[in-house]
Amino acid sequence: MSQPESFLDAFFRPRSIAVVGASRTPGTVGYEIVDNLLNDGFTGVVYPVNPKAVAVHSIPAYRSIADVPGPVDMAVIAVPKDLVPAALEACGLKGVRALVVITAGFREVGPAGREREQELLSIAQRYGMRMVGPNCLGVLSTAEDVRMNATFAPIMPPAGPISFMSQSGAMGVTILDYAAEYGIGIHHFVSVGNKADISGNDLLEYWAAEDATRVILMYLENFGNPAKFTRIAREVTRRKPIIAVKAGRTAAGARAASSHTGALAGVDTATDALLTQCGVIRVDSVEELFDMAMAFGQLPVPAGNRVAVVTNAGGPGIIITDACESLGLSVAELSAETQARLRENLPDEASVRNPVDMIATATPESYRLALEAVLADPNVDAAIAAFVPPLRVRQQDVARSIVEARKSQPAKPMLAVLMGRAGLPEGRADLRTAGVPGYIFPEAAARALAGMYRYRQWLERPAGSIREDEVNQGVVRRLIAEALEAGADYLERDSVLAILEAYGITTLKSARAASADEAAEAARALGLPVVLKIDSQDVVHKTDVGGVALDIRSADEVRTAFNVMVTRVREHMPDARIDGVIVERFVKGGRETIIGMSQDPSFGPVLMFGLGGIYVEALKDVTFRVQPVSDIDAREMVRSIRGVKLLEGMRGEAPSDMAAIEDAIQRVSQLVGANPQIIEMDINPFVALEKGGIAVDARIRVAAGDGVLRRA
Numbered sequence: 222m223s224q225p226e227s228f229l230d231a232f233f234r235p236r237s238i239a240v241v242g243a244s245r246t247p248g249t250v251g252y253e254i255v256d257n258l259l260n261d262g263f264t265g266v267v268y269p270v271n272p273k274a275v276a277v278h279s280i281p282a283y284r285s286i287a288d289v290p291g292p293v294d295m296a297v298i299a300v301p302k303d304l305v306p307a308a309l310e311a312c313g314l315k316g317v318r319a320l321v322v323i324t325a326g327f328r329e330v331g332p333a334g335r336e337r338e339q340e341l342l343s344i345a346q347r348y349g350m351r352m353v354g355p356n357c358l359g360v361l362s363t364a365e366d367v368r369m370n371a372t373f374a375p376i377m378p379p380a381g382p383i384s385f386m387s388q389s390g391a392m393g394v395t396i397l398d399y400a401a402e403y404g405i406g407i408h409h410f411v412s413v414g415n416k417a418d419i420s421g422n423d424l425l426e427y428w429a430a431e432d433a434t435r436v437i438l439m440y441l442e443n444f445g446n447p448a449k450f451t452r453i454a455r456e457v458t459r460r461k462p463i464i465a466v467k468a469g470r471t472a473a474g475a476r477a478a479s480s481h482t483g484a485l486a487g488v489d490t491a492t493d494a495l496l497t498q499c500g501v502i503r504v505d506s507v508e509e510l511f512d513m514a515m516a517f518g519q520l521p522v523p524a525g526n527r528v529a530v531v532t533n534a535g536g537p538g539i540i541i542t543d544a545c546e547s548l549g550l551s552v553a554e555l556s557a558e559t560q561a562r563l564r565e566n567l568p569d570e571a572s573v574r575n576p577v578d579m580i581a582t583a584t585p586e587s588y589r590l591a592l593e594a595v596l597a598d599p600n601v602d603a604a605i606a607a608f609v610p611p612l613r614v615r616q617q618d619v620a621r622s623i624v625e626a627r628k629s630q631p632a633k634p635m636l637a638v639l640m641g642r643a644g645l646p647e648g649r650a651d652l653r654t655a656g657v658p659g660y661i662f663p664e665a666a667a668r669a670l671a672g673m674y675r676y677r678q679w680l681e682r683p684a685g686s687i688r689e690d691e692v693n694q695g696v697v698r699r700l701i702a703e704a705l706e707a708g709a710d711y712l713e714r715d716s717v718l719a720i721l722e723a724y725g726i727t728t729l730k731s732a733r734a735a736s737a738d739e740a741a742e743a744a745r746a747l748g749l750p751v752v753l754k755i756d757s758q759d760v761v762h763k764t765d766v767g768g769v770a771l772d773i774r775s776a777d778e779v780r781t782a783f784n785v786m787v788t789r790v791r792e793h794m795p796d797a798r799i800d801g802v803i804v805e806r807f808v809k810g811g812r813e814t815i816i817g818m819s820q821d822p823s824f825g826p827v828l829m830f831g832l833g834g835i836y837v838e839a840l841k842d843v844t845f846r847v848q849p850v851s852d853i854d855a856r857e858m859v860r861s862i863r864g865v866k867l868l869e870g871m872r873g874e875a876p877s878d879m880a881a882i883e884d885a886i887q888r889v890s891q892l893v894g895a896n897p898q899i900i901e902m903d904i905n906p907f908v909a910l911e912k913g914g915i916a917v918d919a920r921i922r923v924a925a926g927d928g929v930l931r932r933a
Contacts, residue, residue, distance in 0.1 A: 381406010
């Protein structure tokens, strides 16, 4: 299938490249880029541009890009920052289509640099040029008909099916070095730098349409346009895997928040939620990134999670087994036929159960026979072969036997663990040539296989749909506008309940009471038994200050509870404004949950679900998704908390109506998506009954505008 023409072709398939700032001094960026283009076999024409040189690397140099005799598809800019604007102007006049600005000193250095960067973007846009950078390492393509290393990295990686985007130039050098050392085949590499123009989203769309790219790797430091990334990544991951390492998990300066949701949403919560919803496999380190890359780049995705482990030592077998089980893989139960077949070829001391321990006397032939046996078992979806070098057995010989066994079942992924240094490079090279990833440590192989199984689950997961229920949006807009005009941060409780009702979320009937007698009268009108809750915008955690009384069964008990509650709250919070109490019908049974939302400055509304009431902060058993939340997202939210068994019903308890919870989550998603002035929200508790659910209490915080930083 041919790829449609794209503006990125000028970056990945240029016929000519001008290096503006080419140098004759080894070790400089301008020297190394020209050196790489020539020595790594670029198939096009290279034009060094240097006003003080007649030749660079023994090829003619030009005083300016205007003097270059032929057309220039791409220009690599490596001049001091003050000279970059003039260089871009000259490129525009020359008709250059693609710019790679290596030079630093722009947005990353502060406001003055941000202005300089905007000037570059304006020049590029005026001439219809596209730009990678500034402040980047460069771009690279190993395609046989291109062979372009337009970076200043010292090593050209081997060719392969993996395309890689890095936001960090320094990490890019490390990444390319690692790829070369471990034989990880790279197709395209791009260091996007400050992402003034070309972004990760542009690259995802390009690589998604390109057959030569089978796996996409990303080193991310921030998201420019999370909504666009979500849309693109959801589509791309249905065709090919995206594996990402996102820096900044523990960034300082987490935003203070008063709601449960805001307090529990850590600085990295939104990133995890977004990547999960997109099917992107997130890893914690560059090492894990390449562990995954070796597997995804060489193996088919497993049909299931059942793993066979074959080893010549008990220790590695146990480590792999533990790692597999902890990562969601299952150590397969080998069939009686497979065990009998193993017994025919292994000594009596060997274990033919999974993990298969062939003991230290195992030969390369033992590996071949054992692996062929387990791979043929219909109960096995994948295999891991681990080898610890005993005396007189070479890693290379074992590696070749593993390769032979792989040929028997090419549709089932097989990974190898070669422990010990002797013969390791040669053994791994043999494995790599045959499409078997080789690892040094057992846990790395298990992590890689678990990542592949997670991707299988994503491929089998329904795409999901975003609901758009008929709602009374006019009521919501009016109530929010009234609160903002009055200068209120939090909506009155009656307004909150009215908003929930407007979006089809069932609420509990209640009444306000400013005195003990009013509370007793309200209880009679609503019907006993009732619940009393302190009515104060200053009290967030009512239970902590004695602000909740349950199952009150008479008018006299209501009066007593009112007086006791007000006294206790004043003792705990003398300055709190107390308007009285809220009287509600007492709901028997059901399970208390929480549905909440807080605005993330980059990602927008982030929704939370977990066990509610007093347990939400004690247990912190919660899960998050970024708005909009699909029906499948909502289902996963409800079923991914540790306490899901409580919702399913335990020890004779009736199960909760989880469909009602999912329905409420989707309605909240629609509510906060349509009303960006809502910056924090908690429905706590949302009582999930045996049939249906009720929002018993809720808080909504609002702010003018949308309170969210939107990046282009």
